[in-house]
Amino acid sequence: MRQTILAVLSLSTMAALLTGCGGDMVLLNNKGPVGQGQSDLMMTAIYLMLLVVIPSIVMALWFGWQYRASNKDADYKPTWAHSTTIEIVVWGVPVIIIGILAWLTWWGSHKYDPYRPLESDKAPLTIQAVAEQFKWIFIYPEQNIATVNEVRFPEQTPISFKITSNFTMNSFFIPQLGGQIYAMAGMQTHLHLLADEPGVFRGFSANYSGYGFSQMRFKAHSVTEPEFAQWVEAVKAGNGTSINAEAIQKGTLDQAELATLKDGDRSKHQIEILVNRAKAAGDEEAIAKAEAMKPFPNKPHPVTYYSSVEPKLFETIINYYMSNYHGADHSAAGHATAETHAAAEHAAQGE
Structure with missing residues (x-):
C-alpha cells in the first residue's frame, strides 16, 4: 500500500512539474502550409503508433491484475503453447501500421521536400x-x-x-x-x-x-x-x-x-587560457597576439x-x-x- 501511495505521489509531482513546460508550442502552432502539413504528418504517425502502444500498455496492466497470485478464479493452462489468432494479431497489426507509416513517410518526404516550390498565384x-x-x-x-x-x-x-x-x-x-x-x-x-x-x-x-x-x-x-x-x-x-x-x-x-x-576570435575563457600559456612560456609575441583577440559577444x-x-x-x-x-x-x-x-x-x- 505504501509503495502505491509513493508511486501516485511521484506521478502527480511529475505531472505538476511538466505543466511548466507548456508555453507556446510553436511546432504545433503553425502559420504556414508547410509547417501545418509537417505537423499533421507527425501527429498522424503518432496516432498510428498509439494503436499499438496503448493496447500493449493496457494489456500489460490487465494481465498483471488478472493473473495475480491472489486471484484464484483466473484460468490456469500450463500446457497452452500456441494461438493462431494471437499470432495474426500480434504480427499482422504492426506490419499493417508499419506499411502505412512507410507510405506516409514516402509521400510526405516528396510533398514537403524543402526544394520543391510552393504552388501559388504569386511570384516567389x-x-x-x-x-x-x-x-x-x-x-x-x-x-x-x-x-x-x-x-x-x-x-x-x-x-x-x-x-x-x-x-x-x-x-x-x-x-x-x-x-x-x-x-x-x-x-x-x-x-x-x-x-x-x-x-x-x-x-x-x-x-x-x-x-x-x-x-x-x-x-x-x-x-x-x-x-x-x-x-x-x-x-x-x-x-x-x-x-x-x-x-x-x-x-x-x-x-x-x-x-x-x-x-570575436575566441570565447573569453579560451583567450584567457591562451594568454596564460603564452605568459608561462615567456613568448611576448604570443602574448600580444592572444591579448589582441576579441571575445565572442554574449548577446545577439x-x-x-x-x-x-x-x-x-x-x-x-x-x-x-x-x-x-x-x-x-x-x-x-x-x-x-x-x-x-x-x-x-x-x-x-x-x-
Missing part, C-alpha cells in the same frame, strides 16, 4: 540567407537590400530561401513555418516557405555550431504587401529605423563590411539594415569556399556559370 520572393559567425544575414537580390538578424516578407507569398554559411555548418529553422535545413560553407541549400497571415515568428540556429550559436536568433516578420513595400523603400532610402526604431541603418553591404560582421547582434548590397555577394561567399576545395572561378564568367547551374536545378525541381 527570393531571399539569400547566410549563416555568419553567430548571426544571420539576409540578402534581397531583387530589392538590393540586406538585413542582419531580421527577415521580412509579405504574407501569402511563397518565399524561396537560398541558404549558405560563411563559417561553420549551421541549421536554419523557423518552426512555425516549416522544417529546418542545413547551411553549409561552399554549398547552397533551398527552402520554400509561406506564411498564411501577418505575424512575428522566431527563427534560430537549431544545431550547436560553436560558442555563440545560442545568439543566432532572429525574427521573421510576415507583413502585408503594402507594409513590405514601405519597409523596402525605407531601408533603401537609409531610413529603416522609421519602421524598426531598434535597428541600425547602414549603407552598402560589401566584402569589407562583411568582414566586420565576424564578431543588433538588427541591422543595409540600403544596398555588393552585386553577387552571395555567390562570392559560396565561391570563396569552392575555390579552396575545387578551384572555382571567381570571375564574372564563373558567377554566370553558377547562376546557370542554379537555374537548371530550379527547373528540374519544378518538374
Whole structure:
C-alpha cells in the first residue's frame, strides 16, 4: 500500500512539474502550409503508433491484475503453447501500421521536400540567407537590400530561401513555418516557405555550431504587401529605423563590411587560457597576439539594415569556399556559370 501511495505521489509531482513546460508550442502552432502539413504528418504517425502502444500498455496492466497470485478464479493452462489468432494479431497489426507509416513517410518526404516550390498565384520572393559567425544575414537580390538578424516578407507569398554559411555548418529553422535545413560553407541549400497571415515568428540556429550559436536568433516578420513595400523603400532610402526604431541603418553591404560582421576570435575563457600559456612560456609575441583577440559577444547582434548590397555577394561567399576545395572561378564568367547551374536545378525541381 505504501509503495502505491509513493508511486501516485511521484506521478502527480511529475505531472505538476511538466505543466511548466507548456508555453507556446510553436511546432504545433503553425502559420504556414508547410509547417501545418509537417505537423499533421507527425501527429498522424503518432496516432498510428498509439494503436499499438496503448493496447500493449493496457494489456500489460490487465494481465498483471488478472493473473495475480491472489486471484484464484483466473484460468490456469500450463500446457497452452500456441494461438493462431494471437499470432495474426500480434504480427499482422504492426506490419499493417508499419506499411502505412512507410507510405506516409514516402509521400510526405516528396510533398514537403524543402526544394520543391510552393504552388501559388504569386511570384516567389527570393531571399539569400547566410549563416555568419553567430548571426544571420539576409540578402534581397531583387530589392538590393540586406538585413542582419531580421527577415521580412509579405504574407501569402511563397518565399524561396537560398541558404549558405560563411563559417561553420549551421541549421536554419523557423518552426512555425516549416522544417529546418542545413547551411553549409561552399554549398547552397533551398527552402520554400509561406506564411498564411501577418505575424512575428522566431527563427534560430537549431544545431550547436560553436560558442555563440545560442545568439543566432532572429525574427521573421510576415507583413502585408503594402507594409513590405514601405519597409523596402525605407531601408533603401537609409531610413529603416522609421519602421524598426531598434535597428541600425547602414549603407552598402560589401566584402569589407562583411568582414566586420565576424564578431570575436575566441570565447573569453579560451583567450584567457591562451594568454596564460603564452605568459608561462615567456613568448611576448604570443602574448600580444592572444591579448589582441576579441571575445565572442554574449548577446545577439543588433538588427541591422543595409540600403544596398555588393552585386553577387552571395555567390562570392559560396565561391570563396569552392575555390579552396575545387578551384572555382571567381570571375564574372564563373558567377554566370553558377547562376546557370542554379537555374537548371530550379527547373528540374519544378518538374
